[in-house]
Amino acid sequence: MNTAAIPDAPPTSSEAPHDPENRAVIVEEAVTSIASLPAVRVQADVHNLALTVLAVLAAIFVLHWARAFFIPLMLGVMISYAFSPLVNRMQKWRIPRAIGAAVLLAGIVGGTGSLVYSLSDEAAQWIETLPDAAQKFRKALRKEWGTTDGAMEQMQKAAVQLESAANETITPAATAPKGVTRVLIEKPKLNITDHLWTGTLGAAVFAGQAVMVLFLTYFLLVSGDTFRRKLVRITGPTLSKKKVTLQVLDEITAQIQRYLLVQIFTSIVVGVATWLAFLWIGLEHAAIWGIVSGVFNMIPYLGPVIVTGGTGLVGFLQFGTVSMALAVAGISLVITTLEGYLLTPWLTGQASRMNAVMVFVGVLFWGWLWGVWGLLLGVPIMMMIKALCDRVEDFKSVGELLGK
Numbered sequence: 001m002n003t004a005a006i007p008d009a010p011p012t013s014s015e016a017p018h019d020p021e022n023r024a025v026i027v028e029e030a031v032t033s034i035a036s037l038p039a040v041r042v043q044a045d046v047h048n049l050a051l052t053v054l055a056v057l058a059a060i061f062v063l064h065w066a067r068a069f070f071i072p073l074m075l076g077v078m079i080s081y082a083f084s085p086l087v088n089r090m091q092k093w094r095i096p097r098a099i100g101a102a103v104l105l106a107g108i109v110g111g112t113g114s115l116v117y118s119l120s121d122e123a124a125q126w127i128e129t130l131p132d133a134a135q136k137f138r139k140a141l142r143k144e145w146g147t148t149d150g151a152m153e154q155m156q157k158a159a160v161q162l163e164s165a166a167n168e169t170i171t172p173a174a175t176a177p178k179g180v181t182r183v184l185i186e187k188p189k190l191n192i193t194d195h196l197w198t199g200t201l202g203a204a205v206f207a208g209q210a211v212m213v214l215f216l217t218y219f220l221l222v223s224g225d226t227f228r229r230k231l232v233r234i235t236g237p238t239l240s241k242k243k244v245t246l247q248v249l250d251e252i253t254a255q256i257q258r259y260l261l262v263q264i265f266t267s268i269v270v271g272v273a274t275w276l277a278f279l280w281i282g283l284e285h286a287a288i289w290g291i292v293s294g295v296f297n298m299i300p301y302l303g304p305v306i307v308t309g310g311t312g313l314v315g316f317l318q319f320g321t322v323s324m325a326l327a328v329a330g331i332s333l334v335i336t337t338l339e340g341y342l343l344t345p346w347l348t349g350q351a352s353r354m355n356a357v358m359v360f361v362g363v364l365f366w367g368w369l370w371g372v373w374g375l376l377l378g379v380p381i382m383m384m385i386k387a388l389c390d391r392v393e394d395f396k397s398v399g400e401l402l403g404k
Contacts, residue, residue: 067370075373075377078380079217081260082264083221086104087101087224097222098222100221231245263297266339270293271290271294274335275287275289278311278328281328281331284318289314292307293311300359300379302375304337312328312332354379358382359379362379363379386399386403
């Protein structure tokens with residue numbers, strides 16, 4: 001019996017991959033697509049890095065350009081953080097926040113003014129002794145060098161002779177050619193009025209900024225946690241985002257309040273200790289130097305160095321010997337060292353301490369950006385940045401870098 005030949009059916013889709021040619025094509029396409037992924041990822045990373053660098057540079061430019069706005073704002077925020085616990089305590093005593101904040105700020109301003117007024121006579125006497133102190137310093141240097149004319153005088157005389165020779169070479173002859181008008185350029189004399197006017201304008205600007213900071217601090221103290229609730233409300237509808245925002249605000253509040261209270265307390269301790277030590281050794285105007293030491297103690301790293309050098313110079317001018325100058329500077333250095341390495345770490349605790357290297361770099365950066373105010377505000381701002389980075393997943397590496 002003859003049967004008809006049945007033609008081969010075409011391969012189905014399930015059988016197609018078993019064909020060697022089709023399998024090779026599929027493998028080649030897969031390898032090509034996988035090989036193109038790293039290039040796309042690298043290109044995206046470069047693009048994101050470039051955008052991040054541009055955003056950081058733009059932020060730095062804005063902070064520097066608008067420093068007249070940001071510095072009073074940050075000062076007001078810092079002062080309100082420091083005094084808000086006192087206003088909260090008054091509120092628990094059924095004293096309205098508006099009245100409590102007004103009484104507190106008025107007491108601080110009045111106490112500071114009375115302290116400055118009580119020391120104004122002593123400060124005026126110290127200013128009057130500056131010319132005699134400068135002359136005494138000059139004589140002491142001559143005595144140390146053992147010559148009639150010191151090296152600085154010799155250099156000054158040489159500079160004057162060189163300037164005279166240069167003027168004789170550059171200045172035209174006394175008898176000008178006929179028909180030519182001789183022109184002499186005279187240097188303007190020192191006008192003390194201009195300097196006084198500039199200083200008055202600077203004092204007026206400083207007073208205006210102080211008033212702005214005072215009013216801003218008052219309004220922040222009166223508002224209480226109003227802005228805190230608003231920030232939690234606008235962060236997003238999800239409970240997780242609100243929780244993260246609340247944790248960041250709590251961390252910032254705790255860190256800043258602890259830092260400011262410790263700074264105020266340690267500055268008072270340094271000022272009183274310096275005053276008593278200088279009074280004991282007989283240094284004139286010891287109270288003024290105690291206040292200066294306490295104020296400059298708030299400037300990280302640079303403040304104690306300035307106080308040590310300044311008190312050493314004052315000791316040399318008063319006592320006239322290098323040994324007493326070293327003793328005065330050594331007392332100031334010992335007090336600030338004990339405060340910086342023993343008292344402050346014990347008060348702040350290990351949890352709030354940051355990486356010393358990053359703190360130093362941050363202080364240098366903010367000092368370059370905002371000057372003296374940047375030196376004062378650099379550490380609190382970095383503490384805010386660290387508290388934010390520790391709670392945000394994408395910036396935890398930055399928080400780890402800032403931490404100890």
